[in-house]
Amino acid sequence: MTATVTVHELEARDQKISQVKVFTDRAEVRRLVKVSLKSGVNEVILKNLTQNLFAGSMRVEGRGNATIYDVVVKNSPSSSGDSVSPKIATIRSTLKEEKARLQSIEDRGSIVQKSIENLDKVFGQVGGGLVNPPKEGGSSLNEGTLTSLKNFFDFYGSNSETYREKLRAIETEHREQQEKVRKVEQELNLLQSEQHRNSYSQSAIITLECSQESDAELDIIYQVNNSGWSPSYDIRVDTEKSSMQITYFGKIRQHTNEDWNGAPLVLSTAQPCLGGKIPELGTLEAVFRSRYVHQQAPMVRATPGGGNYALFGAAPSQMVQAQTSPFSARVEPPPPPMEVAVASEVTQNTLSTEFKILREATIPHGTNDHKVTVGIVTLSPKLVHETVPSKNSSAFLTASAINTSELAFLSGDSSVYLNNAFVAKSHLKNVSPGERFTCSLGVDTAIRVEYKPAKKYHEEGGYITKHSANVTEQTIYVKNTRSEQPVLLTIKHHVPRSTDEKIRVKLVSPSATPYDPEKATNESENAEPVEGAKFNSSNNLEWTVKLAPNSSQDLVIKYVVEHPKDETVQYHEKF
Structure with a gap:
């Protein structure tokens, strides 16, 4: 004899959300279902789940005197499927x-x-x-006819x-x-x-069995697509206090066809879309190359010369402080600034970080930008000036700092403020705790850079083996228009790297320190610069000079490329 099955039909959207964990490309919803079970077999049917449910993501956890036998998810007609809107x-x-x-x-x-x-x-x-006209009766035209x-x-x-x-x-x-x-x-x-x-919706059928009537609680956990979060940042640099404050925001989007009402939020940096499968290696076979090789001209990336981009704000030296009259009326002190609620708990997992948001949130379907504050980090940056005159003849003010917080910064857009003035929209790369990173603060108009036309000439020599030498001499004019403080300016410039033993490259000016991989492992390349010239890991010259107030210099970069006379050397920029 078949045992009687007790059916409990519940509307999914009426069940309380106990947590929403938002990933970068999806979300995991946890709903709490309370049900009074009868003795024997019980079927809890959770109707009208969203169609954005990820297949295979449904799981059930329970508390109470019952046993969970199986969980089935299937399509079923929705309650409003037969009616016409x-x-x-x-x-x-x-x-x-x-x-x-x-x-x-x-x-x-x-x-x-x-x-x-x-x-x-x-x-x-x-x-x-x-x-x-008619054949009989004469002419068909007369005055009346006309x-x-x-x-x-x-x-x-x-x-x-x-x-x-x-x-x-x-x-x-x-x-x-x-x-x-x-x-x-x-x-x-x-x-x-x-x-x-929408005429069909997902329904979850949970089969339980208990020996006697009792109340039970079920945690229904499932993942939905068309949702996620992305980071954004407000970076505020104060040059007087030498401080950098980074406000870490999480922007949540929600298009899951269900509303998240009064949901405790957790933002996770885990990326399920990347998967966890280790790539496999095939067999690397060594074979003779065919004698016929098609020579294809390499792609050369064209880059414009110098050119000033939009200038952001005025230099600190151009900022004039307001003078207060001794006879002015007494001004009441301004009220204290409001505090900003941040994530109350940060959990470091093996492969990800989770930020638990302080308050519950209501995020309805169709939300594109629900912003919550993950954290506020205050750092002590080093302010440096950098320029790449062959690409852009402007001097950029850059803040370099070490992430001393426990927050991992994900790649995201940032708004940069210098001394409370908006200067630029930028992009922050992934930064782990303890890692040094740089942030461009925009163009400093007080530092002028002029990239003069290069002088190039050709020499030939050799008694037995003839060789050619191409000499390049590049002059860069730099000037500090500030009248109160010196600055350190780092000029980054190409010096060709030889890919063949027959090509020899010699830097004539300035005298530069070669790149040392062992030393670079102990010292960050983003460390505070010191006066002098050196090569970095990309074989590019980094020349740091100190510019006194109201001073200028002509910097000359000269190098020689020697090669056999019957060969032609081409230069290709690779990233």
Whole structure:
């Protein structure tokens, strides 16, 4: 004898959300279901789950005197699937009216078209009678006939023109009405497709068994797509206090076709979309290369020369402080600034970090930008000036700092403020705790850089083996227009790297320290610069000079490239 099954039907959206964990590309929703179980087998049916449910993501955890046997997710008709929405009914009525107007226009056009055809037919018959007059009875033209013909031609001309004007107007009206009908049909099709998609919903059937009546709690956990979060930052640098404050925001988007009402939020840096499968290696076979090799010209990335981009704000030296009169009225101190609620708990997992948001949030379907504050970090940056004059003849003020917080910064957009003035939109790369990073603060107009035309000349030499030497001499003019403080300016410039033993590159000026990989492992390349020239890991020259107030310098970079006389050297920039 089959045991009686007790069925408990519940609406999914009515069950309380106990947590929403938002990943960068999806979200995990946890709902709490309370149910009173009967003795024997019980089926808890959770109806109308969102269609954005990830397949295979449903799992159930429970508390109570019962055993969970299985969990099944299937499509089932939704509660509103059989009814027609009022909006669809209204659009159907509108479409019927627009089609009726279109049919009326077509009828009027048909009548005018028939009138033109009949008029042309009569005109043709009269013309045929004139060309082929009757064989008997003498001439067919007389004074009365000519008068009748003149009257007929006048009648035909005026009426034919009137009918054709009417037909052209009707054709224009017909095209406009056809476009109206097409738009209404398109809107109706979209709504009907959406209703068809919503006519079936996901339902979860949870089978439990208990020995006696008892109350139980079920945690229904599932993942949904069309949701996620992305980081954004406000970076505020104060040059007087030498401080950098980074406000870490999380922007949540939610298009899951369900509302998150009163949901405790957790933002996770885990990225499920990347998966966890280790790539496999195939077999690397060594074979002889074919004698015929197609030579393809390498791609050369064209880069413009110097050029000033938009300038951001004024230099600190150009900022004038307001003078306060000793006779001015007493000013009440301003109220204290508001505090900002940040994430109350940060959990470091093995492969990710989770930020628990302080308060519950309500995020309805269709939300694009629900912003919460993850944390506020205050750092002590080093302010340096950098320029790449071959690309852009501007000096950029850069803040370099070490992330001393426990927060991992994900890659995201940032708004940069210098001394409370907005200077630029930037992009922050991934930064782990304890890692040094740099942030561009925009162009410093007080530092002027001029990239002068390079001098290039050719030499030849050698008694036995002839060789050629290409000499490049580049002059860079730099000036500090500030009158109160010196600055350290780092110039970054290309020096070619040889890829063949027959090509020899020699830096003549300035004298530079070669790159040392062992030393670089102990010292960060983003460390505070010191005066002098050195090569970095990309074989680019980094020349740091100290500019005194109201001073200028001409910096000369000179190098020689030697190669066999019968060979030609090309330069390709690779990133």
